[in-house]
Amino acid sequence: MAETRPGARAEALAAWALSLPALILLWAMLLGPAVAVLLLSFTGWSLGEAEMEWIGAGNYAQLAADPVFWTSLRNTLIYVGVCVPATVGLGLAAALLVESVGRGRGFYRAAYFLPVASTLLAMALVWEFMFHPTVGFVNQAFGALGLPVTDWLNNPDVALLALAVIGVWQNLGLAMVLFVAGLQGIPRDLYEALAMDGADGPWERFRRVTWPMLGPALVFVVSIIAIRSFQVFDTVAVLTEGGPSKSTEVLLYTMVQEGFTFLRSAYGAAITVVFLVFTLAITMAQTILLDRRAHYG
């Protein structure tokens, strides 16, 4: 190659030197562990063993044949499938309501956000009481209204749904806060132009301006709520322990059981890889969608 501009080599060296710390940290803190988990999932290692044996896709073959894993994956997908639309829908409704009040906006925002900020582990106690078959608020209220009552957390038909209710309750505030930020970014001009153009009803305002302008916020909220729902663990661990009869067995709970309770670290790593693939897919979908339509300029 012909001699390049003088100093170009030094510049390239400087560029590498300057980005090196960031690259090292990126690999050490973020990408490295993921790769480590991936490699671990191809071994037969258990915690405490001195030797690490490469078994290829053995763990994955075992996963594919394990009915508990399939139940767990199915339960997780149902949980996410219930939580995401409910949280996003209610979060948007809450954001619209909170933004429409004149006074006390700060109070409502803080109130909705409280569950996000609090420790779910502690709040699970409250929910356990709420769902208590006899003295719990839910059954008291359902009973008073003449609705069917049950032992929510111990009935295999509804236990997952009960956990989803807690999940929605916890993430609602986050969705709301993100939507509020999106709503505040909508120029008032657009609503005024719309009024001049002949549309000033709430439905037309929502359909013609609010909803399309919230597009980028919506993509972000859906993906973050989906990821957080995939991560469901605390409530399962504290309230149901995956039961009754595996009806609330979810990915992370299975992973923790295998990896930490039964010390089958490599098997747990394989479940983690499955979990990471889902998270990665959501993140990539979000990036692609946002790149494509977020830039209204």
Added chain:
Amino acid sequence: MAVASVDLIGIGKRFGATEVLQDVTLRAADGEFLAILGASGCGKSTLLRILAGLEGADRGQVRLGGEEVGHLRPKARDLAMVFQSYALYPYMTVRQNITLPLQMRRLSALQRLPLLGRLAPGGRALRAGITADVDAVAGPLQLSALMERRPAQLSGGQRQRVALGRAMVRQPAAFLMDEPLSNLDAKLRVEARAEIVAMQRRLSATILYVTHDQVEAMTMADRVAVMQAGRVLQVAPPQHLYDEPASIDVARFVGSPPMNIIPALLDETGMVELAGHVLPWHAQGRAGARVMAGIRPESLVPRPGGLPATLKRVERLGAEAVLHCALPGVEDTVLARVETAIANGLSPGGTIPLMPRRVLLFQEAGLRMECRPHPAATPAMEGALG
């Protein structure tokens, strides 16, 4: 509705403790281009928003074509507005932006439904009519090739034309424009000015045009209303506003470089005494009365026997030059606008005699006073006046 006149009668508006509009009365005749000119915060945009129905007035009436519309919502007023930001819908194409006002007006709620609306009876013919009208508006605005683009893919001038198209497509009773050109660069602004004026002539549209730019107001409007601190100071055709300002505030606001406002006295015969010199201008008033003399920069001409001015700086504009001068006993810099050839012979520090060709007088409180050239002027000054 066809093109209509617009009346604002005794409009008052408060925001909390601030009175933003005080008893504003304005009329734009059928087909008139009325500019509302004022510095930012003078209430001109609020006035336009009250007219549009986006803001409610505390007092007063809004009439369109003689009919009271103050109680009507914006969409029922048959007005179109061009916003400073253009307020185009960013997620819609140019075509969709311009089509929306017609969809809202001509199609029923059922026909407007997404997807299902296409099946609603009677929609097809209406939609064809809307498309034809949109195309008819887009052509003259040179938007035909841009119809499928989104606003983010357009230049500032193109966006401005889309905003104009969205307003025109409905053929409203009147157009309201809120600083529509302030986001354009200087060259585009001159072009857009011509476009809007041409559009106004073509449609004989009534336009209320809010601006802080006096050049826009002066070059485009049939009449200009000058506003300050929530009041209308004067409404007049541009040249009249320039030549015969009703008050010192109007005189100061209109004209660039601004009018010289110089403290003066009336002597015992009513002659105007300025910077120690008696000028051949006469006014009714008691002897010793303090007044303000207003002299446009272009009516100060270098001439023997004029006011002894010390030249501080010469500002060259090409064809002409602005002389920055000091007059004895006058605090503010006095500006004179002369041909470049005259300025070439001058150097800062020198003294030049400046003779006012026209003097406007204002009371100290700011109102205009009558002031005429005096027949018994000194010979030297008479020469200047001739």
